[in-house]
Amino acid sequence: MAELQAATIGEPAAAGRGPRRAPAPRLVRGSAPGRGGVRHPLLKHVARRLLLSVPLLFLVSVLTFIVVAFIPGDPAARLLGTGGTAADYARIDHQLGFDQPLVVQYWRWLDQLLHGSLGASIFTGQPVFTELNQRLDVTLALVIGATVVAAVIGIPLGTLAAVRRGRGRWAVDLLAWLGFAIPSFWLGYVLVNLFAVHWRLLPASGFVPFSQSPGGWFRALILPVVTLAAPGMTAIAKQTRDSMLDVIDRDFITALRADGIPERSVIFRHALRNAALPVLTTAGLLFVATLSASVLVEQVFVLPGLGGLAVSAASSHDLPVIEGVVLYFAVIVVVVNLFIDLAYGWLDPRTGGR
Numbered sequence: 001m002a003e004l005q006a007a008t009i010g011e012p013a014a015a016g017r018g019p020r021r022a023p024a025p026r027l028v029r030g031s032a033p034g035r036g037g038v039r040h041p042l043l044k045h046v047a048r049r050l051l052l053s054v055p056l057l058f059l060v061s062v063l064t065f066i067v068v069a070f071i072p073g074d075p076a077a078r079l080l081g082t083g084g085t086a087a088d089y090a091r092i093d094h095q096l097g098f099d100q101p102l103v104v105q106y107w108r109w110l111d112q113l114l115h116g117s118l119g120a121s122i123f124t125g126q127p128v129f130t131e132l133n134q135r136l137d138v139t140l141a142l143v144i145g146a147t148v149v150a151a152v153i154g155i156p157l158g159t160l161a162a163v164r165r166g167r168g169r170w171a172v173d174l175l176a177w178l179g180f181a182i183p184s185f186w187l188g189y190v191l192v193n194l195f196a197v198h199w200r201l202l203p204a205s206g207f208v209p210f211s212q213s214p215g216g217w218f219r220a221l222i223l224p225v226v227t228l229a230a231p232g233m234t235a236i237a238k239q240t241r242d243s244m245l246d247v248i249d250r251d252f253i254t255a256l257r258a259d260g261i262p263e264r265s266v267i268f269r270h271a272l273r274n275a276a277l278p279v280l281t282t283a284g285l286l287f288v289a290t291l292s293a294s295v296l297v298e299q300v301f302v303l304p305g306l307g308g309l310a311v312s313a314a315s316s317h318d319l320p321v322i323e324g325v326v327l328y329f330a331v332i333v334v335v336v337n338l339f340i341d342l343a344y345g346w347l348d349p350r351t352g353g354r
Contacts, residue, residue, distance in 0.1 A: 042345070049341060053334040057327065064326045065106045065319075073317040075122050096122060109323060118327070119320035121313075128324040131309065136328065138207055138305035141217075142294050145225040147287045150232035155279065157233075158240025159272060162248060172237050179234030184293050188227040188300040195223060205302035224301045228293055232286040239282040243275035250274075276347050284340040288333055 076084070076092035084092075093099045097108060112119050118128035161172045196204035202223055208216030247253065248271055256266050295307030302308075306325050313321035 046338065049338050057330050060330045061323060061327060064323055068319055068322050069102055071317060075317045078316050118324045121321050122318045123316055128320050131321065132306065132324050132328055135304055135306050135309050138303055139294055139307065141221060142224055142228065142303065142305060143287065143290050145221055146228035146232065146290050147283060149225055149229040150236050150286060151283055154233040154236030155240050158237040159244055161241040162244030163267060172241050176234040176238040179231040184227055185296045185300050187230055188297055191223045191227060207303050224297050224303060227297055228290050232290060235286060236279060236282055240279050243278045244271060247271045247275045273347060277344065280340060280343055284336060287336050291329060291332060
């Protein structure tokens with residue numbers, strides 16, 4: 001009787017037809033999972049990370065503006081040389097806005113950014129966006145290439161050392177020690193002397209655009225990429241070995257071997273995937289470290305990247321260019337961290353990345 005009352009509440013039964021079923025709940029448009037009303041968890045995660053990056057980029061720009069303002073040097077003196085008078089220097093500072101308070105200068109720059117502009121270079125007059133975009137592909141090719149090479153060599157090397165143990169373990173430690181101890185710029189000079197000067201196999205400096213000659217582009221990047229990848233390769237190899245040693249000794253690996261699963265599948269399909277999260281973290285940190293190290297390596301190999309532009313802008317106190325380079329670097333780091341978060345979710349959904 002109670003069930004009958006529950007089924008007919010608010011809906012009187014028709015004569016001779018018995019109780020009518022309650023109508024099925026109507027779905028509000030856009031409320032179905034995966035449609036417009038409830039966003040996909042992955043999209044929500046990406047949006048949340050991007051929103052959290054906005055205060056970080058703001059803080060980086062403020063700190064950069066303050067630090068550059070206290071760097072010794074005067075753009076007016078660089079523009080006029082030693083023959084200018086005090087009135088000439090004051091006129092140039094007024095035209096550039098350097099005679100205004102630092103807060104006002106930053107607000108003008110931020111207002112330009114919000115309107116889609118980073119201003120123009122003080123010395124070349126070119127838009128900062130144009131100068132940065134012309135050099136961005138060089139730096140990205142260098143840093144991404146170095147990270148990929150370090151991972152492609154370091155992960156198999158660390159896996160082999162974990163499986164074989166014994167001498168392989170000590171060999172990886174020795175390589176890691178050498179990789180961290182040798183400065184990148186010194187290694188770059190050694191490679192140039194060997195492969196460019198002595199054996200004449202590769203160019204010592206310069207850059208060839210990919211659109212002009214893919215082969216020349218590849219040959220021009222070999223030495224700088226290897227120079228940047230050397231310390232990262234040893235770091236990834238050591239982290240992979242340590243993570244694999246921890247995973248291989250777990251009970252589920254022993255159970256897989258007892259079930260007759262092929263050793264190759266046990267190592268590469270199960271053990272390596274479970275050991276991948278610390279390795280992925282190391283690769284992300286390596287990318288950021290390689291991005292900073294590219295400033296020196298670009299100087300050694302005379303590459304027209306963002307690092308060389310940052311050095312020249314800092315020496316000439318070209319504030320719009322310096323701020324633009326730092327902002328580009330910060331955006332690259334934010335994007336890389338976002339990809340690492342997504343990779344976490346793919347490797348282990350429990351991390352919340354998916």
